[in-house]
Amino acid sequence: MGNPLLSIKNLSAWYHSKKMVLSDFSIELAEHEVVGLIGLNGAGKTTFLKVLSSLLSTFRSSGIWYYDQPVDLRNRDFKTCRYTVFAEDSSFSYFTFWEYLSYVFSAYGKKITDVSELIQGFHFEDHTDILLKDLSTGNRKKVFLITAFALKPRLLLLDEPVNGLDFQSTEYLYQQIVNYKEHGTVLFSSHILESITLTSDRVLVLEDGTIRQAFEQEQIHAVNIREALHDKNDI
Numbered sequence: 001m002g003n004p005l006l007s008i009k010n011l012s013a014w015y016h017s018k019k020m021v022l023s024d025f026s027i028e029l030a031e032h033e034v035v036g037l038i039g040l041n042g043a044g045k046t047t048f049l050k051v052l053s054s055l056l057s058t059f060r061s062s063g064i065w066y067y068d069q070p071v072d073l074r075n076r077d078f079k080t081c082r083y084t085v086f087a088e089d090s091s092f093s094y095f096t097f098w099e100y101l102s103y104v105f106s107a108y109g110k111k112i113t114d115v116s117e118l119i120q121g122f123h124f125e126d127h128t129d130i131l132l133k134d135l136s137t138g139n140r141k142k143v144f145l146i147t148a149f150a151l152k153p154r155l156l157l158l159d160e161p162v163n164g165l166d167f168q169s170t171e172y173l174y175q176q177i178v179n180y181k182e183h184g185t186v187l188f189s190s191h192i193l194e195s196i197t198l199t200s201d202r203v204l205v206l207e208d209g210t211i212r213q214a215f216e217q218e219q220i221h222a223v224n225i226r227e228a229l230h231d232k233n234d235i
Helices: 045-052 097-107 115-120 137-151 167-182 193-199 222-228
Strands: 003-017 021-028 034-039 062-067 082-085 155-159 185-189 202-207 210-216
Touching: 003 045, 021 185, 021 210, 034 045, 034 097, 034 137, 034 167, 034 193, 045 082, 045 155, 045 185, 082 137, 097 137, 097 193, 115 137, 137 167, 167 185, 167 193, 167 202, 185 193, 193 222, 210 222
Parallel strands: 034 185, 034 202, 082 155, 155 185
Antiparallel strands: 003 021, 003 062, 202 210
C-alpha cells in the first residue's frame, strides 16, 4: 500500500439502534488504488458507502482520518474530495445530462472538462438531452458514471456500478476503474465476481458487518473469494 488516503477505525453503523449493520469495521485506503468490497446481501456494503457519503448519520467510530488528519465526513472540504455513484439513484429527475454535469462541477468548484470520450465510451451519444426521469435504468446510471470519471475526485465511491449496464459499457467501465489510479482511489462494492477480480488491487470480504478477509494481488481469484463468502452458489 502507498500513503494512506483514508483511515477508519472501529466503525459501527445502524438504521435501528437494536440491530447493528456495521460493527467494529476498520479500513484503510491508500492513494491510487482500487479496492473491491464484496459480500452477500445484507453484509453492509451499501451502508458503509452511505456513511462515507454523509447519507447515514447513525454511526460511531473511534477515529476517521483523511491524510492522517482527523476529519468530519460532513465537512465540505472532505465532501468535495469524494463522489458517489449509487446502485439506484432517482434524484435530479428533471435534469438532462448536461444540466446535471454542470450542476455537479459547479458544486465542486471545478470547470467542466471535455467529456466526449466518456460519452462515446459509454455509448451515451443519443441521450444527453433527455430528462433523467425518461432514461432507462442503465442510461441513468451512465449519467452518474460519466460525471464521476469526468470529475476525478480523489476518492471515487461506486455502489454496484455494473448493475443495469450493457456488455460494451461494462467493459468500458472496467477500463475506467483500472485507469482511475492515475487520478485517485476507487472503492467499489459489487456482487459480480468478474468486476472484482478484473479491476481490484485489493478485495475486502464483508460478513455480518465487518471485514472478515482481505486478498491482494495474486490472491485475487474466483476460488479464494467464493470460499471466503461461504456460499459458492451465490456468485
